[in-house]
Amino acid sequence: MTKQERAARTRDALIKSAAREFDEHGYALAKLSTISSGAGVSPGALHFHFENKAAIAAAVEGEASTALRRTCRIVYRHRSNALQNLADTSHALARLLREDVVARAGFRLSCSHGCRTDLNLRQEWQSCVLQRLAEAADEGLLATGIGSQQDLARTIVAATVGLEALCRDNPEWLSPGTVTGLWRTLLPMLTDPGTLAGLEPAGSPAATPRARVPVG
Amino acid sequence: MTKQERAARTRDALIKSAAREFDEHGYALAKLSTISSGAGVSPGALHFHFENKAAIAAAVEGEASTALRRTCRIVYRHRSNALQNLADTSHALARLLREDVVARAGFRLSCSHGCRTDLNLRQEWQSCVLQRLAEAADEGLLATGIGSQQDLARTIVAATVGLEALCRDNPEWLSPGTVTGLWRTLLPMLTDPGTLAGLEPAGSPAATPRARVPVG
Structure with missing residues (x-):
């Protein structure tokens, strides 16, 4: 070496x-x-x-930001439509936050007040949600008669940010089951039954591969 | 004196x-x-x-808990039905958290890890949401064919906890407009159009009195 x-x-x-x-x-x-x-x-x-604690915290944030952005890019490559991609991205980010202490600590540092860098990863997630909803509108996926896109985006951002905040006390809040339950609740309010039938609240297998369960 | x-x-x-x-x-x-x-x-x-910082923090938490619980009781007295009461309670609590620094600081202390007392006010809010949803089911307000009550409760808890977390960076997240937008999004997924027509996402005037705007 x-x-x-x-x-x-x-x-x-x-x-x-x-x-x-x-x-x-x-x-x-x-x-x-x-x-x-x-x-x-x-x-x-x-x-x-x-040099000091602030410098090492900035390095943790930087690593977290790289990992979280890379995860979003990888999920985007397996994109079928904007709504499925939104659910898939949230599953992949939840998994990263659960399993990777650098991603988790860096994400939290970047959101805490009195923070030392210009990064705000929660703000980036908010932009990502807005972007996907705009794409979903372009793709004709949003049901007619639903509320304003701004209300919907804020509700999705608040609910996902809430899962991360609640997870600090109880990791169950970022488990695949809880994230799936969130999309089971939110997707029907975003789209019509026809589109809904083709969406997978648990994440599409291509974008969020899970451990294979051996059969037999 | x-x-x-x-x-x-x-x-x-x-x-x-x-x-x-x-x-x-x-x-x-x-x-x-x-x-x-x-x-x-x-x-x-x-x-x-x-005696020390922990003792004064516990006193702040105690005062916050008294104020938040009292607010819930007052709103409950003006209760028309369980879903409206849930929206009204969230508006009243958001207002208290916006306007009362003791309620806000105490709420946050009680949710932060390494916390010093047995209070967990976020946990109490979660119980309140579950309770109101169970009452809404008893009152026949929940639409048939909606997801499980557990998924719904978790989504509402996550979204409201998310608003409080986001508000730490930007107070707009707990503004009456944002809380109203949340209920404009969530109420249609909880109940059928007939019941929905009688619900007020901005809070019922009786339970959440607002400043009167002088006319003319």
């Missing part, structure tokens, strides 16, 4: 350890000494990579 | 000042010196009333 490779590996370990510490105690109470020992390095090694 | 009255007044001023400090900086970063000076008293006077 070259010197550069070792440095990159240490930096990654510090980011992951910091994410665990921020996830558990929040930014204000996170301790640099716990972060360095969690990464198996000295406080000096931490300071070689990051 | 008797000695007791003065003490009660100082205690109230400290709770309000603490709420402002928690609201602005969060529990971890809140400073006792700012709380005492904000109440116009010495640090010694603060410590006469409250």
Whole structure:
């Protein structure tokens, strides 16, 4: 392993350890000494990579943003229509937030007040919802007589942001079952029964592959 | 003013000042010196009333819980039916959270992790939603063919909790207009068009009196 490779590996370990510490105690109470020992390095090694707590938090946010945006792009590639893509994207993001501590901690840091960078990942999600609804309107998927697109977008944003907030107390709120239940409730208010029949509230298998259950 | 009255007044001023400090900086970063000076008293006077930061946070939570529960009871007294009462209650609570810093800070303290008391006001709201939906079912208000009551309750809880979370960045999310938009979206998915025609997404005037606009 070259010197550069070792440095990159240490930096990654510090980011992951910091994410665990921020996830558990929040930014204000996170301790640099716990972060360095969690990464198996000295406080000096931490300071070689990051000037202070704000710098390491910015790095966690940056990694989270990369992972969350990449997830959205991958799901978009398997896009069948805008409404299914919206449900699929929420499932994929929920899974990432459940399983990846860096994505979860970075997302929360970027939304917390007194925040240190210009990132606001909740704001990006809101733009994504608005964009998909506009596409759904273009694709003729939205039922006639439904409320204003702005009301619908705000309801979807509020409900999904609410799942993430509630999940901090109880991870069940971001489980596949709860996210599916949300779309079972919301999709019928967005589209007519004909379109609804072709939509999968649990996410389309192509866009959100699940572990295969062996048969027999 | 008797000695007791003065003490009660100082205690109230400290709770309000603490709420402002928690609201602005969060529990971890809140400073006792700012709380005492904000109440116009010495640090010694603060410590006469409250042993430490946890004790004053618990007092803020207690006051918030009293105000939020009282609001729910008052709205319940003007109850026409369970669905209207659910919308009315959310409007009244949103107004309290917007206008009363003690209710807002106490609500947030009770939901934040690492929390110090047994109160969880978000959990109480969740119970209230479940209760109203069960009543709506008893009253024959829920449309046939809608999703499971559990899915509906979770969607309403997630959307309303989401509004409160989003409001931390932008108060517009708890404005009467946004809360009304939420119910314009959610009510049609809960009930049939006949019942819907009698419901007021902006809240019924009896239960959520608004400032009168002078005419002419």
